[in-house]
Amino acid sequence: MARRHQSSDAEDLLDFGDLLQPSEAAEPILGKGVRGALLEWLEEIWAEAELIAANLKPRKRAIFDGKPGTGKTTLAHHLSARLGLPMLVVRPERLIDSFVGSTGRNIGDLFDMVAKTGPVLMFMDEFDAVAIKRKAANHGAEEERNSWVNTLLQRIEQYDGYLIAATNFASHVDPAIWRRFDVHITLELPGHFERERILERYLKPWGLPKQPLRLLADSMETASPALMRQFVEALKRNLIIGPKVGWDLRRDQTIDRIVAGIQPHPEFGKPRLWSRGAADAAIAAMPWPLPKADEIDETAAPPSAPADTVVPFPAKASG
Amino acid sequence: MTTLGKNTPDAAALTGYLERIEKLNGEIKDLQDDRKVVYAEAKAQGYSNRQMRRLIRVRAMKPHDHQEDEAEFAVYEHAVGLAVEPPLLRFMAKAGHDTAVRDQVIEAMKSFVPPYGKGEITVTMEGTPVRLVRTKTGEVEIKDVEKPLPFSPAPASKGKPKAEVPDVDDDGAYALGRQYARDNRPIIENPFPFGDGRRPRFDAGWRKENGGDGMGPSEG
Numbered sequence: 342m343a344r345r346h347q348s349s350d351a352e353d354l355l356d357f358g359d360l361l362q363p364s365e366a367a368e369p370i371l372g373k374g375v376r377g378a379l380l381e382w383l384e385e386i387w388a389e390a391e392l393i394a395a396n397l398k399p400r401k402r403a404i405f406d407g408k409p410g411t412g413k414t415t416l417a418h419h420l421s422a423r424l425g426l427p428m429l430v431v432r433p434e435r436l437i438d439s440f441v442g443s444t445g446r447n448i449g450d451l452f453d454m455v456a457k458t459g460p461v462l463m464f465m466d467e468f469d470a471v472a473i474k475r476k477a478a479n480h481g482a483e484e485e486r487n488s489w490v491n492t493l494l495q496r497i498e499q500y501d502g503y504l505i506a507a508t509n510f511a512s513h514v515d516p517a518i519w520r521r522f523d524v525h526i527t528l529e530l531p532g533h534f535e536r537e538r539i540l541e542r543y544l545k546p547w548g549l550p551k552q553p554l555r556l557l558a559d560s561m562e563t564a565s566p567a568l569m570r571q572f573v574e575a576l577k578r579n580l581i582i583g584p585k586v587g588w589d590l591r592r593d594q595t596i597d598r599i600v601a602g603i604q605p606h607p608e609f610g611k612p613r614l615w616s617r618g619a620a621d622a623a624i625a626a627m628p629w630p631l632p633k634a635d636e637i638d639e640t641a642a643p644p645s646a647p648a649d650t651v652v653p654f655p656a657k658a659s660g
Numbered sequence: 661m662t663t664l665g666k667n668t669p670d671a672a673a674l675t676g677y678l679e680r681i682e683k684l685n686g687e688i689k690d691l692q693d694d695r696k697v698v699y700a701e702a703k704a705q706g707y708s709n710r711q712m713r714r715l716i717r718v719r720a721m722k723p724h725d726h727q728e729d730e731a732e733f734a735v736y737e738h739a740v741g742l743a744v745e746p747p748l749l750r751f752m753a754k755a756g757h758d759t760a761v762r763d764q765v766i767e768a769m770k771s772f773v774p775p776y777g778k779g780e781i782t783v784t785m786e787g788t789p790v791r792l793v794r795t796k797t798g799e800v801e802i803k804d805v806e807k808p809l810p811f812s813p814a815p816a817s818k819g820k821p822k823a824e825v826p827d828v829d830d831d832g833a834y835a836l837g838r839q840y841a842r843d844n845r846p847i848i849e850n851p852f853p854f855g856d857g858r859r860p861r862f863d864a865g866w867r868k869e870n871g872g873d874g875m876g877p878s879e880g
Contacts, residue, residue, distance in 0.1 A: 366848050370876040380873045387860035419875065423847070423863065425854035441741040460854055481741050538877050 354458050357451050358431040366422035369415050370538045370566065375526055379416070382524055383423055386503075400523035402497065402504045404468070406511040407528030408609060410567025413507035414466060416528070421462040426503065428462045429455065433470040441485055445492040452496040460502060468506035469513040490515050497521050530609075531566055533558055539566050541634075543573040547580070548634030553626045560614040560623035568605050568612075575599040580631060592629040593619035766790065770800040825851055833858035837865025847874035 354360070371379075385392070385399045392399050405413040414430070421428035436447045448471070455463055465471065472493055478484040494517055497504065506522065508514055519525075531539060536558040541548065549557065561569055576599060583590045588598075596619040605611060614621050699709050718726055737743040766783055773781050773792045781792040782805060789805040826836060833852060840849060840862075847866045852859040867874055 363848055368846065368874075368876045376873050376875045379875065383863075384860075387863075419848070423850075423874065425850060425852070425856075425859055439739065485741070 353450075354429060354454050354461075357435045357447075357454070358429055360461070361418055361421070361428045361430060363422035363425055363427065366418045367415055368542075369412055369419045370531065370535050370542070371412070371416065372529060372532055372535060375528065378524070378526055379420065383420070386424065401502065402500075402522045403506070403524035403526060404511075404514070404519065404522040405505060405507045405526050405528060407507075407509070408530065408565060409509050409606070410565035411528040411530060412566050413528055414464070415566075417462070417464045417505045417507065420505070421464075421503075424462065424503070426460055426462045428464050431463060431465045433465070433467045436471055441481070442488075444485070444489040448489060448492050448496055452500055455500075455502060462503040462505065463500075465504070465506045468508040469510040472506070472514050472518040474513060474515045475517075490518065494518050494521065530563060531569075533562070535566075536561055536564070536569065539569050540573060543570050544577070544631075545634055547577065547631045548637050549631070550628065550637050553623070553628060556623035556626050557614075560617075560621050561612045563610040564605060564612040564614075565609065568603065571603045572599060572614075575603060576631070592627065593624065596624050596627075766792070766802065773800050825853065825856070828858070830858055830861045833861040834865035834868075837862035837867075838869035841866045841869035 382400065382403065386401075389399050405416065407413055418428055431451065436444060436451065438444045438447055455461060472490060473486060475487045475490050476483065478487055494515070497518065498521055504522075506514075511519075511527075533555075537554055540554060540558060540561075548554075561572075564572075576595070579588065579590065579595050579599065582588070583595070589595070600615055600618045605615060614623060618624075699712070702712060703709055721729070734743065769781055769783055769792055773794045776794045776796050776798070778794075780794075782789050783792065791803040791805050793801050793803055795801050826832070828836060836851075837847075840847070847863060847870075850859055850862050850866075852862055863874070
């Protein structure tokens with residue numbers, strides 16, 4: 342639909358996406374390399390005055406690239422919170438329009454409006470939808486796309502604020518636009534350590550002793566943080582709602598039910614837990630009922646599960 | 661049929677058929693010539709033959725087929741950028757200049773208003789939106805739209821008083837950061853606003869005390 346051009350109110354910023362406040366941010370859980378790069382960037386932004394004195398400018402534009410659910414938005418939100426800025430999450434569908442010339446105009450409006458309303462961190466999710474590679478145009482639609490990518494390129498170049506773009510398809514992004522970003526960060530799937538921390542965080546107020554936690558994290562190798570969160574939240578939902586509505590809350594049945602209802606994207610590989618379900622060694626080692634995090638007794642021997650439901654599986658050596 | 665041989669056609673019968681078809685062909689040609697004359701007559705009066713042919717085609721269609729045809733064409737036209745606005749908007753825009761049509765649109769929309777308490781419809785024309793709401797008794801009421809509250813991007817200006825920023829110097833901010841870390845409060849609770857030189861000092865203090873970088877627990 343045609344955008345209202347006559348209106349200049351700051352509230353129109355919300356036409357382009359949602360505004361997230363610093364206080365709503367969560368701690369990202371990241372691998373070592375990425376966090377080093379990010380901290381360096383933060384320090385650089387804070388040293389702006391010194392850099393300008395030396396005729397340098399801090400880098401203000403970053404592009405995050407990573408598979409869906411690897412925490413690109415969480416990370417951008419955390420950065421905005423560290424800086425103390427609200428984050429405008431720009432929705433690509435609010436920019437792309439079916440009328441000739443409208444998309445370019447929307448992009449212009451967005452940058453104008455952000456300049457007017459004071460400092461925000463602009464976060465452009467699904468960036469490949471807007472900053473798509475330019476190609477020789479064979480028909481009108483392609484010409485239109487080339488023209489809006491040119492507009493975007495110019496506006497990014499002129500924009501003096503903080504901009505973070507996120508994409509699942511880095512190779513679809515126009516190379517000239519890619520070059521305008523000074524920080525490029527690829528978010529990988531979490532490693533073993535990060536998986537343990539992610540499980541711990543989302544399990545709260547429940548928790549797992551060290552050994553079962555390690556095994557569960559092992560069984561979720563190649564899972565994205567989003568998938569792990571879905572799994573853990575489903576588990577918690579079962580524990581909360583189950584007793585009220587009379588679900589079968591035996592451990593293996595519960596796990597099988599959850600695993601059946603949440604599936605990783607076929608392209609990203611199936612974590613072991615999803616192949617073996619309740620038969621996985623990680624589940625056999627899981628204390629049941631799930632203990633509360635503050636009641637975990639690390640000295641107690643791991644409870645043994647009923648033998649008839651356990652299929653032995655060689656657990657990985659502890660790392 | 662003749663009896664000359666099994667596969668010999670009856671020449672007389674065949675000739676009869678051929679002659680009948682030739683006669684019809686001649687009639688068709690005469691009729692076509694007549695049609696040309698009518699078109700020429702109309703053209704002489706200033707009517708466009710092209711549009712006449714189009715009208716004749718449309719008149720021959722079933723009304724429903726014609727409507728579908730038009731709607732589909734309008735959508736395609738819009739999709740390839742030939743139409744400036746979608747068909748519905750075109751109608752609405754017309755309504756914007758014509759109060760009678762505007763009332764008609766509101767009247768027409770009334771039948772779409774959901775039952776009481778289930779929702780409402782907002783119609784925007786001539787820049788003045790009106791809400792159509794169904795009352796308990798089932799009648800549709802026309803109400804004004806309340807303006808949304810002005811938007812403010814700065815979190816500090818909304819409810820939270822500025823006084824929350826502690827009155828300390830750089831070292832004080834550093835110490836405060838360490839205190840927050842000891843109290844197990846998250847690093848993003850940094851009380852200094854964006855652009856304040858004490859914000860990075862607080863952040864550094866927090867990290868110093870915590871030993872991490874504020875991005876969650878770290879390995880080793």
